Amino acid sequence: MIMAKKQNYIWRNDRNFALDEYEKQQYYYVVESNDIINKARHDLTARELKIMDFVISKIQPEDTQFNVIKTSMYELTKVLNIKQNGKNYGDMAKALGDLRKKEVLIYDDEHKTITQTGWVQSAKYHENGQVEIRLNEDLSPHLLGLKNHYTQHLLIDTVKLKSKYSILLYKLMRECDKDKGKSIAILQGTPEEFKEWLGAPEDYDYRRLKENILKKAVEEINLKIEDMDLEILQGRYGRKVVQVEIHNNWTVQRATEENSKYVESITTHD
Known part of the structure; x- marks a missing residue:
């Protein structure tokens, strides 16, 4: 007291x-x-x-x-x-x-x-x-x-960003963006590696990792970070997920093209 x-x-x-x-x-x-x-x-x-x-x-x-x-x-x-x-x-x-x-x-x-x-x-x-x-x-x-x-x-x-998982995933996506948005940045690893990178609970299997951490972090990042448009992809061996990739589909070229289309649309309507 x-x-x-x-x-x-x-x-x-x-x-x-x-x-x-x-x-x-x-x-x-x-x-x-x-x-x-x-x-x-x-x-x-x-x-x-x-x-x-x-x-x-x-x-x-x-x-x-x-x-x-x-x-x-x-x-x-x-x-x-x-x-x-x-x-x-x-x-x-x-x-x-x-x-x-x-x-x-x-x-x-x-x-x-x-x-x-x-x-x-x-x-x-x-x-x-x-x-x-x-x-x-x-x-x-x-x-x-x-x-x-x-x-x-x-x-x-x-x-x-509010979630610690969002912050850690954001940093990992920045780290793997080697050419500053000129191409799609890809973070690749096994489910176990993603658990380690993000400090997920030890008892999480991939389903819980994806539902409770990855999807929520991707959603928050996409909502709040302008130059990120993340997507989760996964590779299977039989029924088991053995590889996970998170792609940042935002690129400078794509952003430029979308901006040009928007300007063209505004001009056409005027």
């Missing part, structure tokens, strides 16, 4: 430290190594994934080491599109605490290693609502000075 009172007191005087900046920040890029996207194993929630994306978006291309990320509860909730109130501030602090404690395993094919680490090294909260976040140093090879084998996306895209 004392702790709850203390938390309420800390954030009662919250101030807006970035009134004109939060909308711009939603259009910052989140840049991370492909190993973080397709070879990391963790159990982050949707909110924790979004906080990590927010923090990563603050990293500058010229950074050679992790700097303390200075933000505020106001900025965090505003950028992540969360209502500002004491409960959500408390939930945000808990999520940061969980990011410090939760484990992530990162597989590195090139060096044949597995890194076992956490996400956030420390988080410091100020009475006026400011927050200082320092990332775990073990993540630096996957977030700093990336020249090859990395993927980037706009922060606003993952902010839009």
Whole structure:
């Protein structure tokens, strides 16, 4: 009970430290190594994934080491599109605490290693609502000075998505889009690989994976992300599904053609 009172007191005087900046920040890029996207194993929630994306978006291309990320509860909730109130501030602090404690395993094919680490090294909260976040140093090879084998996306895209499965699938689809929409991007794997990539429950068979996770994630992504039009395809051996593919049927060429048809239709009607 004392702790709850203390938390309420800390954030009662919250101030807006970035009134004109939060909308711009939603259009910052989140840049991370492909190993973080397709070879990391963790159990982050949707909110924790979004906080990590927010923090990563603050990293500058010229950074050679992790700097303390200075933000505020106001900025965090505003950028992540969360209502500002004491409960959500408390939930945000808990999520940061969980990011410090939760484990992530990162597989590195090139060096044949597995890194076992956490996400956030420390988080410091100020009475006026400011927050200082320092990332775990073990993540630096996957977030700093990336020249090859990395993927980037706009922060606003993952902010839009509510499900953790949608966020993870979105990142995987970005990672496999090698030519930036010039051709159909295809994510291919076995049902077991999809379970691993998305952190699905261990006891899920393919039917439950498809109905409870894949279809819902595809539906949300198609609804909210403009340059994605995902479709699930599957290959069978007998009656058993042994291969799953998710295609992003949106391409620059298709979008251009559809836009031309739309303009032509408007012109004709005029």
